[in-house]
Amino acid sequence: MASWTFNINPVDVPNVNTKYRKINTKLPVPESLPLLEKLDKYESVSMHGQMPVVWDKAEGFNVYDAWGNKWIDFTSTIFVTNAGHGNPKIIKALKGVLDKPLLHTYTYASKERVDYLEYLIKNTPKQFEKAFFLSAGTEATECALKLMRLKGYKSGKKKPGIIAVEGNWHGRTMGAQMMGFNQKQKEWIGYLDPNINHLPFPYPWRKEASSNPAKYFRDSIEALMKEKGISPETDLCGFMLETFQGWGAVFYPPEFIQELEKFARKHGMLIAFDEMQAGFGRTGKLFGYMHYGVEPDLICCGKGISSSVPLSAVLGSREVMDLPEIGSMSSTHSANPFVCAAGLANMKEIIEGGLIENSRKLGELFHKRLNQMKDRFPKHISYIQGVGLLAALIFNDENGNPLSELCSVISETCMRRGLLVVHTGRESIKLAPPLMITEEALLEGLSVFEQTIADSIKK
Numbered sequence: 376m377a378s379w380t381f382n383i384n385p386v387d388v389p390n391v392n393t394k395y396r397k398i399n400t401k402l403p404v405p406e407s408l409p410l411l412e413k414l415d416k417y418e419s420v421s422m423h424g425q426m427p428v429v430w431d432k433a434e435g436f437n438v439y440d441a442w443g444n445k446w447i448d449f450t451s452t453i454f455v456t457n458a459g460h461g462n463p464k465i466i467k468a469l470k471g472v473l474d475k476p477l478l479h480t481y482t483y484a485s486k487e488r489v490d491y492l493e494y495l496i497k498n499t500p501k502q503f504e505k506a507f508f509l510s511a512g513t514e515a516t517e518c519a520l521k522l523m524r525l526k527g528y529k530s531g532k533k534k535p536g537i538i539a540v541e542g543n544w545h546g547r548t549m550g551a552q553m554m555g556f557n558q559k560q561k562e563w564i565g566y567l568d569p570n571i572n573h574l575p576f577p578y579p580w581r582k583e584a585s586s587n588p589a590k591y592f593r594d595s596i597e598a599l600m601k602e603k604g605i606s607p608e609t610d611l612c613g614f615m616l617e618t619f620q621g622w623g624a625v626f627y628p629p630e631f632i633q634e635l636e637k638f639a640r641k642h643g644m645l646i647a648f649d650e651m652q653a654g655f656g657r658t659g660k661l662f663g664y665m666h667y668g669v670e671p672d673l674i675c676c677g678k679g680i681s682s683s684v685p686l687s688a689v690l691g692s693r694e695v696m697d698l699p700e701i702g703s704m705s706s707t708h709s710a711n712p713f714v715c716a717a718g719l720a721n722m723k724e725i726i727e728g729g730l731i732e733n734s735r736k737l738g739e740l741f742h743k744r745l746n747q748m749k750d751r752f753p754k755h756i757s758y759i760q761g762v763g764l765l766a767a768l769i770f771n772d773e774n775g776n777p778l779s780e781l782c783s784v785i786s787e788t789c790m791r792r793g794l795l796v797v798h799t800g801r802e803s804i805k806l807a808p809p810l811m812i813t814e815e816a817l818l819e820g821l822s823v824f825e826q827t828i829a830d831s832i833k834k
């Protein structure tokens with residue numbers, strides 16, 4: 376998250392009044408300050424750092440405050456509202472459960488849970504025979520870590536080795552942070568898991584990675600095994616891969632992942648993809664890993680899985696998913712009927728409502744426009760990453776130095792003009808509108824974005 380702090384002193388900003396955006400107050404709104412001050416007073420600062428907009432209502436691809444301002448949302452909160460904010464079908468499903476009422480069942484069965492599981496499994500690739508529901512994404516990656524190790528031990532492995540990847544991120548619980556690369560975020564733990572190792576990421580700016588990705592994988596894994604004295608037959612249970620690297624929407628070259636798959640199969644290892652940001656149509660396919668032409672054993676899903684309420688899941692084969700003993704991997708809120716109703720309505724909307732196709736088709740236009748921006752600002756934008764309705768622009772100066780501050784300024788200025796973008800706190804800006812956005816609104820948001828880059832560079 377950002378170390379940058381946004382201005383909390385109201386400033387005059389030009390009025391905006393279009394079909395999709397409205398700004399008619401100072402920003403931040405002076406009347407919103409007492410609410411923001413109370414947040415500061417009563418809540419851990421660890422939750423803070425976001426732009427000072429107090430959301431009152433969010434519908435489709437728009438976010439509203441209580442003072443008449445309206446934004447186009449290019450964030451989907453944070454890759455969550457793929458089916459659109461306040462999707463009417465999700466609300467109807469949630470109201471159905473509320474009206475029964477049936478708000479909690481613990482792990483007793485409910486029809487909502489059965490219907491959702493059946494739909495989920497029938498509409499995902501055949502290797503996913505069972506699922507397990509949780510609330511947060513970090514629980515799902517943590518669960519995949521356990522499953523890979525359980526399977527490893529069952530297959531006779533001597534060590535619970537997991538290979539994760541440089542620069543990736545998997546959540547904030549302990550196992551997830553061990554698999555994540557951010558060293559600072561692990562300081563609180565006080566020790567490192569000796570059986571979690573990280574491979575270098577095949578960034579497009581690493582020449583040796585882009586010129587021969589398969590060789591880059593082979594060389595990297597061999598170097599790691601040699602350095603750590605690892606024997607994959609006995610010491611390695613699985614790979615944990617963020618489907619694309621979050622901060623910059625950086626994908627691996629497919630040949631890298633295909634080579635990784637060969638290695639995993641040869642040495643009896645599982646492959647898990649963390650699909651938190653990539654899943655549920657975001658990249659123009661149901662799951663992001665589908666761009667690589669490989670078949671993972673496990674996927675960890677969250678965020679866009681419900682477009683709303685807290686829900687996450689792990690999907691895998693019957694054999695692997697049934698490794699934990701009866702009752703040993705549930706949690707109090709797992710498979711709550713409320714979240715299951717939302718999950719089912721969301722998935723139906725994404726699959727049957729044409730949102731994957733919209734993401735793919737509009738994604739082409741989206742990336743065409745973004746690449747025009749890269750051509751227009753070659754001294755500031757070095758890469759446009761992503762596919763479908765997912766993009767990250769990476770800002771570096773002509774010497775390759777990161778322009779993080781410029782990204783913060785652009786993000787804040789977009790907000791003042793009625794457009795919300797994902798502020799990463801790094802040299803990237805991420806864009807991820809709800810997948811039901813229209814072409815007209817997408818293009819309006821992109822023109823605001825382009826003009827804001829132009830104005831911010833001039834300053």
Ligand SMILES: Cc1ncc(COP(=O)(O)O)c(C=O)c1O
Nearest residue numbers: 511512513544545546651652677
């Ligand atoms: C790739 C990835 N994995 C895991 C997580 C953790 O999900 P949650 O915040 O729901 O625990 C996130 C959240 O941002 C994520 O982007």
